[in-house]
Amino acid sequence: MRIIEDVRSxxxxxxxxxxxxxxxxxxxxxxxxILYRLTHFLWRYKLRWLARFISTLARWIxxxxxxxxxxxxxxxxxxxxxxxxxxxxxxxxxxxxxxxxVTLGGTTWDKVKRHPTLKNGVVxxxxxxxxxxxxxxxxxxxxxxxxxxxxxxxxxxxVGIPGRIVRQKTxxxxxxxxxxxxxxxxxxxxxxxxVNSLIDRLSEMEKQLEKxxxxxxxxxxxxx
Numbered sequence: 001m002r003i004i005e006d007v008r009s010x011x012x013x014x015x016x017x018x019x020x021x022x023x024x025x026x027x028x029x030x031x032x033x034i035l036y037r038l039t040h041f042l043w044r045y046k047l048r049w050l051a052r053f054i055s056t057l058a059r060w061i062x063x064x065x066x067x068x069x070x071x072x073x074x075x076x077x078x079x080x081x082x083x084x085x086x087x088x089x090x091x092x093x094x095x096x097x098x099x100x101x102v103t104l105g106g107t108t109w110d111k112v113k114r115h116p117t118l119k120n121g122v123v124x125x126x127x128x129x130x131x132x133x134x135x136x137x138x139x140x141x142x143x144x145x146x147x148x149x150x151x152x153x154x155x156x157x158x159v160g161i162p163g164r165i166v167r168q169k170t171x172x173x174x175x176x177x178x179x180x181x182x183x184x185x186x187x188x189x190x191x192x193x194x195v196n197s198l199i200d201r202l203s204e205m206e207k208q209l210e211k212x213x214x215x216x217x218x219x220x221x222x223x224x
Contacts (some may be wrong), residue, residue, distance in 0.1 A: 002074055006033050010074040013097060014050070029077075029078030032064035039068035070104075080126075087115035089133070094120045099144075101127040106150075108132075 005159045007030060016021055023030055035058040043049035051068035059065045062083040066072075070086050073094040078084055080100040086092070089112075090104040102124045106114035116130040119137050124130065125144035134151045142148055143159035152158055156165045 003037055005075050006030060006037075006077065014079060024098055027081075028062040029081035029084075032058055032062040032066060032078060032081060032084075033072070033076055035062075036066040036068070036070075036072065038067075040070070043068035053224070070115070089113045090115035091117040091120070093118055093122065093138075096120070096122045096124075097122050099126040099128075103129045103131075105129060105131045106133075146154060169219055176186050 007020060010027065010030060011021050016078040017027075019059065035054060035118050039051040039055045039058070040047075042054070042185055055066060058119050062098040064078060064084045066084075066086045067088040067090070068195065070090040070092070072086075072092045073096065075095045075108045076092060077097045078099075079097065083101040084098055084104045085105065087104055087106050089106070092104075096118050104116050104118075108114050113133045115133065117133070117135045118130075119125075119140075122136050122142075123140075123168035124142040125146070127145040128142045129147045130136065130142065131147065131149050134149065136142070136148070136152050136175075137154035137156070139155045141157040142163065143157070145157050145161070146163045148158055150161075150163075158164065159166050
């Protein structure tokens with residue numbers, strides 16, 4: 001049963017989790033996902049108003065808004081929860097994880113696929129916005145407060161506004177920082193590399209100028 005898998009997956013992702021009872025009663029992200037599973041079942045059987053009404057109650061209780069029409073895979077976890085929004089046509093694969101303040105939003109009012117698709121193993125950091133009918137590939141990582149508006153290939157890490165690929169995630173790497181990109185990732189940002197290069201160049205030019213035009217020694221004035 002998917003709800004059981006959702007609850008069990010918390011133990012692997014949150015070291016603060018102690019037991020199932022605590023997760024069910026104290027984790028708003030888990031509560032929101034359980035209620036979503038119910039509303040999505042109702043949505044599929046054309047009980048649309050009832051599904052929307054329950055999802056509205058869930059938003060009041062948990063602070064998380066998941067449209068019943070969204071399609072969410074197995075072992076989905078929302079950590080901390082508050083402020084997460086998942087739109088109607090969003091599709092989320094297995095083993096994905098969102099932190100608080102994440103939006104999977106649309107960019108059009110047309111009745112088409114207008115929300116993102118996340119493939120398996122995607123992790124999205126706090127406050128990030130994924131907008132439009134784009135696709136994030138398997139194991140993509142999105143840094144805190146990033147805004148992503150284009151599709152991203154498998155195993156990439158994205159940070160910034162707009163989102164930029166900063167490094168490729170290797171299979172044995174598990175050091176992604178969900179709240180802000182680590183210095184090792186930011187150092188590969190081409191914009192920051194260009195700025196740092198200019199600073200280094202200016203510093204070198206100043207040293208060369210000092211060698212060419214050394215300061216004249218000041219003569220001491222002898223008192224009579």
